[in-house]
Amino acid sequence: MNVIQQLKLGFRSLMLHKLRSALAVLGILIGVTAVIWLVAMGEGVSYQAQQQIKELGATSIIVRTIKPSEEANSDSGSRSGIAYGLLRSDYDRIITNIPTISSAVPMREISRDVRRDEFSVSAQVIGCTPEYFSINRLPVVRGRPLAASDLRGLENVVVLAHDVAERLFPIQDPLGRAIQIGTEFYVVVGVAQDRTAAAAIGGSFSARQYNRDVYIPLSTFRKRIGDRVITVRGGTFQNETIELNQITAVVDDVASVDASADIIRALLSRYHKTLDYAVVVPKELLEQAETLRMMFNVLLLLIAGISLVVGGIGIMNIMLATVTERTREIGIRRALGATKGEIVQQFLWETVVLSGTGGLLGVAVGFLCGPTVEGVRLVIESFMPELWSTLPSTIHQLEPRLAPWSIVAAFGISVGVGIVFGIYPAQRAANMDPIEALRHE
């Protein structure tokens, strides 16, 4: 008998017990769907993370100021306050001493309330240079970005992020109007493009909320706001001095990223007694994310594999029942010339039909992953808004990505499971004594 005849025979034999066969198929279907869906969601999450890391730039090296631990500065923790973090001289050293670095942006930031008339919004005030916008791929869609002349002239000009502009100027055009930061007034010269939160990287800062930023020239920041930050915490004044919060350096070539990062580390360690900075390389993050993604996929495959094994046990169960019920048929076939091997084949084909059908249907349902996630999201959003607002943004934005390899693997494994779990029942069928089998009622 050829393959098609075998498949047809298997299908017809299974149709003797439609419900039972359908349940076995369902078991495999769920397993295959689980593999495809879990991998698709895992891929979706990691794709998101990778995109966010890529936004940081594969050729960039980010140096962040971090607050050193308490013990490290206990001697300097006096009333005069503590000074830590990156220095303006660090920036100069990086830009002049490392030839592979094509450009670098120093940045200083602080939380402040930003006001206009009765409107007020708490924002992140960023002191930066014009390159900040190009390096962070942040286009200014209205007006203009900061200019070199703004820095030279210590101008009170500001570029608003999308959300801040909307909050402060719900109706009017913000360009040319004044906003207030602290006690100073600034003229709005530009509005940046809408941009959702970026990835949390390196533990040093959580997801960057670009939409809550206002950008002013770094020199203006230094003059109007200054390096010293005084906060009240637990009834005492905390007095901190920070020159720069971040330096973003960009190298010409991806290949020189790692070496340049090492040089920056070496350079900084010479001038900093305590570790009050962190060097974050998005490219390394990308590689870490890739490793994480693979581990994640292996884990998901394991889980999904378990459900496939459960499905396989279901198939075995049903095939054992089938073999017992069809003892007579086995006897007849043996008498009419079937060898043991041919009986094994016949029952294996039946399990392959079962698991293959389950596999195909599972792949079909697997393709519904995107619409299903979308549907579930809509249901939660419209019927449980409180729950929705507490969910992390990863879930809000989750886009499952079907991985072709997972479809092939899921289908292959399902058929494999059918064969593995079909072997025992089939051998049991083949090893029956034909005389006994013929006598079986």
Place this chain on the structure above:
Amino acid sequence: MSNNPEELSHEPLQVAAVQDVTKVYRLGGQDVKALAGVTLEFKQGDFVAIMGSSGSGKSTLLNLLGCLDRPTTGHYLLGGHDVATLSDEDLSRVRGRYLGFVFQSYNLIQQLSVVENIMVPLSYQLPVRPDGRELSTKLATLVGLAGRLDHRPNQLSGGQQQRVAIARALVNNPHVILADEPTGNLDTATSNEIMDLLDVLNNTGRTIVMVTHEPDIAERAKTVITLRDGLIQSVEQNRV
């Protein structure tokens, strides 16, 4: 046996022969001798009925003749081989090539149609016959089931099912047709129809060995062999 063609024309060809076969079962720690030494020869065109009370060894003999079992001692020649010592796989091949089976309870496969049931023995033969379906249809017509080719066994009467079984036993052009109580489940009228069909087949040169306990059915065979306690008690020739 001689290779002289002149002698062959007088003496029908021997198709099967058992020589001094015994079969011993172990039941509850005791040896039970189901066959105590039987020697028989079947020639082309024979129609043999095997009779005997239950426990006489007739079922055991039929199982041995059907290559479903191996004798404890002795030889069984079929199609020129001594099949008493063949492996399980070879026995399957021998059954498929040289033997046709007709059972008391028809033993058709329920999920297959009439034609497909007739084709089952062909599916275990290599090379695959491209004309299997035509041959099966022809045989179904021969046994009078031309109008029911696509019926399932449960849509047929007992007599019709047995006709399908007979057609199935013919499809591989066997040396011997073995029938185990072929009329045991049928009423008298239908039994006679089935026996008529077997007669027709026998008259066209088919060798038939049939086990029965009904004397009037056995009477329609050419030779009646009666077994008792695992030994041949008598061999009678009916009308020729």
